[in-house]
Amino acid sequence: MIPASETRQNLLREAGKLLAEHGYQGTSLSMIAARLGLTKQALLHHFKSKPLLYGAVLAELSEELLNVLFAAMDQGETPEHQLEVFFSAVAALGQENPDRLRLLMRALTEADATEAARSNGGEGRSLQDVLEPLVALIQATEAWEGSGAGTALGIASQLLGATCLFPAAAKILTAGFGTEVVDQAEQERCDLLHKLVHQVLTGMPPQELGASPAG
Amino acid sequence: MIPASETRQNLLREAGKLLAEHGYQGTSLSMIAARLGLTKQALLHHFKSKPLLYGAVLAELSEELLNVLFAAMDQGETPEHQLEVFFSAVAALGQENPDRLRLLMRALTEADATEAARSNGGEGRSLQDVLEPLVALIQATEAWEGSGAGTALGIASQLLGATCLFPAAAKILTAGFGTEVVDQAEQERCDLLHKLVHQVLTGMPPQELGASPAG
DNA sequence: CCCACATCCTACCAGTCGGTAAGTGATTTC
DNA sequence: GAAATCACTTACCGACTGGTAGGATGTGGG
Structure with a gap:
């Protein structure tokens, strides 16, 4: 007899992947269960309904992102640096596990599903728990201090x-530009992003270039 | 008897809104048709299948974006300036008609649907027709010239x-932060974005700080 | 040993999906 | 003025959706 916690974890993992790829509406319960050789009813035994399953998946994602954020806040000194570390970590997370970032985008975009997941008695973290300290951290930077939450x-x-x-x-870019181009973009992604984040937060180009255009 | 072209245009418009809000899988044909008081079969009379309808919607969106891009290329002098104008125009487009940008995000994210729309004998423009000149324009800037397409x-x-x-x-942000905060963000969005684009493309803060642009 | 429980199954439900077939009434064409 | 075409309808199809009911098969405690 496979322990429930293990099956639950497996279901959450596979559900996360499928939801990231096909979205909430595009992912059926039987599709998820079939990945583990189970029936849809076995899934419903562990998660009472589809919205509750989605809520659990989002809670896990939120917890994960929150850990990344807290780790960055421990590591960096200034708010600017903490934010740079955070976004670099998120970008790196997307390198080994792009599904997580796809899922994040889905969660932010698919309002109906995310709403249903929360209203249906969702437990655990939500994306809001990540966004709020993130916004607060931005408000703590020199460039944006004193500015409104908006x-x-x-x-x-x-x-x-x-x-x-x-x-x-x-996936779509690969279909249009080919694997070579997309692979190159993927390799440089984290580096390019770090430069962007640094510029936005500090108003000056990354350190590596000796040129100092800022006044 | 309502002319076909008019009904077709109405269907495309309503389909665009619903697809932007609920995604491809979350939008049913009857849902779209009902918006105009028609039956799903009337819709299938104008667009032979759901993928073809989606293809037509994306073609219209691509045409729209391509017009914005060409207009920006006519207006700006340097590639950097053209890109700034383009992204500002896209951001402004999102202000009056956020559905279009939601739809763009969906199209870039929902690989299955976008793929199906193209493979199913799609006619007209595709997003690729927008992305290619956009990438070429970035490669024409001083900062990125000589760099690969990736x-x-x-x-x-x-x-x-x-x-x-x-x-x-x-929508989700409003649920989490309230209308006031989101409204403020919406008002400042175009301005903030313009600064970001300018910094990324030229490596220096916006002109208003008196810093002199590239020599 | 037996009972309670947990895990997962088969069987089934009403509802909706995208799509087809055939027909109705108006408009145009020859 | 008959025929063809158009915009659109009702009626229907098989497949699939999320979800319920009840049973089979195990496992652990008294």
Whole structure:
């Protein structure tokens, strides 16, 4: 008899992958269960409904991102540096596991599903628990201190979008540009993103270039 | 008797809105047709299948974006300036009509649907027709000239992500942060984005700080 | 040893999906 | 003025959806 916790974890993992790839509406319960050789009813035994399953998947993702954020806040000194570390870590996370960032994009975009997951008695973390400290961290930087939460939220959206779109769109881009071009982009992605984040947060180009255009 | 062209245009418009909001899998043919008081079979009379309808919607979107890109290329002088104008125009487009940017995000993210739309004998423009000149334009800038298409594609993805995520996520952000905060973010979005694009392309802060641009 | 429980199954449900077939009434064409 | 065409309808199809009911097969405690 396979212990419930193991099956649950396996289901969460496979559900995460499939939801990232096909979205909430495009992923059926039987599709997820079949990945582990189970029936859809076995899945419903562990997660009472589809919205609750989605809620559990999002809670796991949120927890993961929150850990990355806290780790970055421990590591960096200034808020700027902490944010740079955070976005670099998220970008790196997308390198080994692009599904997670695709899932993040889905969760931010598919309002109906995310809403249903939360309203249906969701437990555990939510994406909001990640976004709020992230916005607060942006408001703590020199460039944005004193600005409203809306401004900081706008910055957060831009940086998240810059970080997550490529992994989410990689499949389509590959179909259009070919594997070689996309692979090159993937390799340089983290580096390019770090430069972007640094520039946005500090208003000056990355250190490596000796040129100092900023006044 | 309502002329076919008019009904077709109405269907495309409503389909675009619903597809932007609920995604390909989350939007049923009857849902679209019902918006105009028609039956799903009337829709299938104008568009032979769901993938073909989606293809037509994406073709219209691609045409729209391509017009924005060409207009920007006519207006700006340097490639950097042309890109700035383009992204500002796209951001502004999202202000009056956020559905279009949500749809763009969907199209870039939902690989299955976009693929099906193209393979199913799609006519007209595709997103690839927009991305290719966009990538070429980035390769024509001083900062990225000589770099490979992959690098330019990475930059394009980042800038597009920064431009489009907020409109696509606005609904969920409103649920989490409230209308006031999101409204403020929406108002400052275009301005913030312009600064980001300028910094990424030229490596220096926006002109308003008195810094002198490239020599 | 037996009972309670957990895990997973088969069988089934109403509802919806995309799509086909055939027909109706208006408009145009020859 | 008959025929063809157009826009659109009702009626229907098989496949699949999320979800329920009840049973089979194990496992652990008293």
